[in-house]
Amino acid sequence: MRAIRERGVLGSNEWVVDGSVTDTGNPILANDPHLSLGSPPTFYELHINTKDRGGDTNVTGIGFAGAPGVVQGHNEHIAWGSTTNPTDVTDWYLEDISSDANGNLFSHYLGNPEPITELPLQVKVNVENGNETPGERQVLAFATGIPVADVKGVVDVTGLLAQFVPPKVLVVGRHGPIFPQTLSPFPFPPNHTGGSAISTQFTGLFPTRELETFFIWDKATNLAEFKTGLQFFDFGSQNWSYADTAGNIAYFASGEFPIREDIAGGTVSGNPPWVFRNGTGGNEWKPLAGPQPADQAVPFEIVPTADIPHIENPPAHFFVSANNDPIGNTADNDPLNEALAGTAPYLTRDYDGDFRAARITELIKSELNLIPTPPGTPAGDGTISFADMQRMQADVNQLDGRRLAGYFVTAVTNAQAGGAPPALSSLVSSRILDAKARLAAWTYNTPAGFDTAGDPGVPTAQDLVDSVATTIYNVALGRLVVNTFDATLAANGISFRQGTLSALRGLLRLLDAVPFTGVGASGINFFDDPSVSLSAANERDIILVKSLQQALDLLGSSGFTDAYALSQNVDDYLWGKVHYVIFKSFLDGALNATHVPGGGAFSLPPQPAPFPPGYPTDGGRFTVDVANFGLRPTTESDLAFGSGPNRRSVVEMGPTGPVRAKNVIPGGEDGVVGHPHYGDQINDWLADQTHDTLLATADVVNDAQSRTNFPTLRCTDSGVGRCIPGKGNRTTECTSEFFVNAPVDALAIRMATLTIADGSAADFDGAANGSCVVQLMVCINNNDPRLTDAGGAQCQSPDVATYQLKRPLPDVGRAEDKVNAAAILATLSSLGSSSADGSHTSTLTFTPAVTAQDSCVDTYVVIPIHNGHPTRKFFKSIVTQTNGGRDADSLRIICTP
Numbered sequence: 033m034r035a036i037r038e039r040g041v042l043g044s045n046e047w048v049v050d051g052s053v054t055d056t057g058n059p060i061l062a063n064d065p066h067l068s069l070g071s072p073p074t075f076y077e078l079h080i081n082t083k084d085r086g087g088d089t090n091v092t093g094i095g096f097a098g099a100p101g102v103v104q105g106h107n108e109h110i111a112w113g114s115t116t117n118p119t120d121v122t123d124w125y126l127e128d129i130s131s132d133a134n135g136n137l138f139s140h141y142l143g144n145p146e147p148i149t150e151l152p153l154q155v156k157v158n159v160e161n162g163n164e165t166p167g168e169r170q171v172l173a174f175a176t177g178i179p180v181a182d183v184k185g186v187v188d189v190t191g192l193l194a195q196f197v198p199p200k201v202l203v204v205g206r207h208g209p210i211f212p213q214t215l216s217p218f219p220f221p222p223n224h225t226g227g228s229a230i231s232t233q234f235t236g237l238f239p240t241r242e243l244e245t246f247f248i249w250d251k252a253t254n255l256a257e258f259k260t261g262l263q264f265f266d267f268g269s270q271n272w273s274y275a276d277t278a279g280n281i282a283y284f285a286s287g288e289f290p291i292r293e294d295i296a297g298g299t300v301s302g303n304p305p306w307v308f309r310n311g312t313g314g315n316e317w318k319p320l321a322g323p324q325p326a327d328q329a330v331p332f333e334i335v336p337t338a339d340i341p342h343i344e345n346p347p348a349h350f351f352v353s354a355n356n357d358p359i360g361n362t363a364d365n366d367p368l369n370e371a372l373a374g375t376a377p378y379l380t381r382d383y384d385g386d387f388r389a390a391r392i393t394e395l396i397k398s399e400l401n402l403i404p405t406p407p408g409t410p411a412g413d414g415t416i417s418f419a420d421m422q423r424m425q426a427d428v429n430q431l432d433g434r435r436l437a438g439y440f441v442t443a444v445t446n447a448q449a450g451g452a453p454p455a456l457s458s459l460v461s462s463r464i465l466d467a468k469a470r471l472a473a474w475t476y477n478t479p480a481g482f483d484t485a486g487d488p489g490v491p492t493a494q495d496l497v498d499s500v501a502t503t504i505y506n507v508a509l510g511r512l513v514v515n516t517f518d519a520t521l522a523a524n525g526i527s528f529r530q531g532t533l534s535a536l537r538g539l540l541r542l543l544d545a546v547p548f549t550g551v552g553a554s555g556i557n558f559f560d561d562p563s564v565s566l567s568a569a570n571e572r573d574i575i576l577v578k579s580l581q582q583a584l585d586l587l588g589s590s591g592f593t594d595a596y597a598l599s600q601n602v603d604d605y606l607w608g609k610v611h612y613v614i615f616k617s618f619l620d621g622a623l624n625a626t627h628v629p630g631g632g633a634f635s636l637p638p639q640p641a642p643f644p645p646g647y648p649t650d651g652g653r654f655t656v657d658v659a660n661f662g663l664r665p666t667t668e669s670d671l672a673f674g675s676g677p678n679r680r681s682v683v684e685m686g687p688t689g690p691v692r693a694k695n696v697i698p699g700g701e702d703g704v705v706g707h708p709h710y711g712d713q714i715n716d717w718l719a720d721q722t723h724d725t726l727l728a729t730a731d732v733v734n735d736a737q738s739r740t741n742f743p744t745l746r747c748t749d750s751g752v753g754r755c756i757p758g759k760g761n762r763t764t765e766c767t768s769e770f771f772v773n774a775p776v777d778a779l780a781i782r783m784a785t786l787t788i789a790d791g792s793a794a795d796f797d798g799a800a801n802g803s804c805v806v807q808l809m810v811c812i813n814n815n816d817p818r819l820t821d822a823g824g825a826q827c828q829s830p831d832v833a834t835y836q837l838k839r840p841l842p843d844v845g846r847a848e849d850k851v852n853a854a855a856i857l858a859t860l861s862s863l864g865s866s867s868a869d870g871s872h873t874s875t876l877t878f879t880p881a882v883t884a885q886d887s888c889v890d891t892y893v894v895i896p897i898h899n900g901h902p903t904r905k906f907f908k909s910i911v912t913q914t915n916g917g918r919d920a921d922s923l924r925i926i927c928t929p
Contacts, residue, residue: 044115046273059275063113064677071615073699101246111683117269120380122234125311129227151201266329355384387654408475426720427656443576444468474501478652480608486649486718508583510664591667594643612646694722729798747814758921766827767919768911773807804927811888831881838908852893859891895927
């Protein structure tokens with residue numbers, strides 16, 4: 033939890049602008065959800081199209097492996113994205129526990145005992161995951177009564193755990209499960225009173241229907257249908273962004289949020305909801321006033337839909353959501369006062385800081401010339417373009433640096449001034465002055481400082497200054513937190529360390545205060561240097577300059593040897609040398625620290641690797657293109673990051689559908705190391721590049737690199753059938769048959785001729801665009817009941833030894849003929865090990881011969897219409913068996929306008 037708190041790994045960005053402020057008059061939506069950066073990536077890209085075959089869905093975007101539907105994306109009418117909404121839907125209760133003579137457990141509510149439900153529990157451990165030490169194996173052997181050598185496979189450790197926690201799941205009926213380590217005393221004796229435990233209640237304990245949301249959205253055509261789907265997203269609250277072809281833009285928070293009885297009554301009984309609450313009464317979720325609504329998952333009173341944050345077509349013509357407080361309830365550092373007054377609901381106190389949201393907002397306003405151009409920002413031109421949205425998404429300006437770096441500069445300036453106390457002036461050195469100069473010249477952008485995939489291009493002189501300043505600032509800030517909050521709390525016997533966000537907020541409140549005192553709301557002075565007794569301002573400056581010096585000492589020390597080689601020259605402290613990302617595999621510690629031997633080979637880049645072990649890149653803490661790291665770095669590995677955008681998407685919606693859509697994921701579509709699409713988008717992701725996200729069938733087909741079909745067809749139909757066997761010997765015709773995925777009749781089969789209209793259902797590019805894309809299958813060794821000899825014996829094909837494609841040829845004819853021939857030969861080669869030879873390398877010899885029965889492979893062939901007239905293409909083959917049997921087949925396909 034400390035690591036999560038310090039790194040701030042949760043987050044996401046989304047913003048939408050309406051057509052009144054864009055250069056095209058169309059709304060544009062940008063979204064990049066922030067999650068852990070693993071390998072393979074969290075999401076995969078998918079496109080679901082059933083409309084071409086009479087269905088009602090044509091949607092593209094991203095989804096989860098194993099889960100149906102697109103969860104973020106766009107269809108022909110709407111586009112949507114999301115960010116995490118960190119609402120408070122969990123309460124922890126301190127329970128009063130007792131037992132009867134039989135050992136049955138009870139919790140107490142309003143003085144009355146209520147039975148605790150006990151559910152059987154069995155715990156097994158997989159000891160083959162590479163994590164167990166020899167000592168742990170000895171413990172497992174002792175606990176299970178088996179020799180150490182036999183500790184393998186899956187071991188039942190229920191008996192071992194029973195010595196420490198109850199060997200069952202304990203559930204407090206009115207709240208929820210008990211956290212097992214909290215039951216006290218343990219073992220809990222019979223006839224005992226005054227015991228305790230912690231139970232947890234949260235909205236995820238109840239059945240919900242989130243998948244139905246995506247089923248509705250994937251085929252939705254307007255805002256009303258989108259809002260219908262929103263009603264089913266009850267748990268795992270999100271902030272949803274929306275744009276459509278009608279020009280609407282909208283923001284909605286989703287979820288069911290419990291109403292606490294005490295807060296609804298205008299008071300806080302005991303602890304607030306983010307601290308342990310009283311399980312014996314006064315802190316319950318408000319019970320339903322009537323029957324539970326059919327579309328409500330949580331069986332308590334919840335915040336009404338009208339009170340959940342939302343906005344449609346905002347008057348500002350844009351909105352921004354970056355895990356920030358959407359309605360400002362926490363702006364006064366009191367998340368409860370509005371709820372207690374009855375003017376707004378209590379939703380949470382745990383919103384992310386406003387740094388990303390503030391930066392995106394000022395980028396939009398700057399581009400529209402509504403505010404002066406901020407530091408490190410291109411000048412605006414009065415409208416927002418698709419490229420502007422992409423540039424904003426790639427922004428790496430560190431806003432907290434703009435707020436705080438100046439205090440280091442001012443402190444050094446004060447130390448240089450005449451009359452500065454010796455304890456302050458003595459801290460000035462040439463390295464301190466060099467650091468001050470870099471910080472003073474910083475534009476707050478965070479470049480790598482050299483040409484790398486994560487920040488391509490030759491850096492400018494300003495880039496080099498910015499890169500060094502980024503390094504110095506982020507290490508110095510960590511020292512400042514240690515020298516103020518950490519040191520003061522430790523001096524008062526408190527070991528708690530603040531997370532990144534609370535520490536930054538605390539520093540800003542103290543440093544921005546006029547007059548400066550260094551004293552927080554607690555009455556404690558956090559800027560007290562115990563080595564001196566000076567004014568608050570002087571002690572503040574001493575701590576700031578000392579923190580800056582400590583940062584320089586660290587950067588020039590052995591902890592940064594691989595990055596900076598003990599250099600004392602501040603210009604060597606380039607950001608990209610310590611700021612890098614590893615896309616860590618689940619087999620290499622990314623999940624529950626599970627390390628499988630050799631698992632590093634599945635990470636990107638493969639691990640172990642020489643320093644830097646990851647990809648150097650730009651970006652920093654709370655930048656829009658986020659790349660968070662630890663708050664208190666002391667070594668060269670502490671500034672690396674492992675979470676960030678799991679997708680970058682920008683979609684422009686025009687009146688007739690999506691005009692442009694771009695996307696990238698941090699990895700690839702394939703999870704198999706060595707495959708072409710394993711991690712093939714990494715460099716694009718690092719460089720903030722994207723690819724087209726296509727929706728129209730014609731675009732998809734034209735852009736396809738490969739095609740895979742999963743046919744259930746076999747040439748085993750009786751009657752008319754669908755396969756075209758040709759006109760040869762009835763005893764060998766079943767060796768090979770053509771099949772075209774298009775309507776056929778007896779005449780078409782007899783004449784071996786099919787006609788397909790451009791743009792018809794059989795044209796797989798789905799558009800009347802001057803060409804037909806036809807799905808063509810070749811089936812071999814067919815048990816075709818239609819093919820019998822004069823005596824009624826069914827045709828039999830024992831094998832296929834060679835397949836010669838006579839037409840088209842891969843090296844003769846029009847360009848489309850060569851492409852079609854190559855595609856047919858490529859799909860045929862998947863039938864078995866083969867070599868291509870012959871005068872046109874169009875004969876495949878299978879070694880060994882293919883004996884599999886009823887085997888079909890498919891590809892797509894393109895037939896352009898020439899000169900506006902129907903165009904014919906011929907497909908001919910000769911197939912031989914090892915016994916010398918031959919089957920000659922021919923097929924003619926006509927594409928008509």
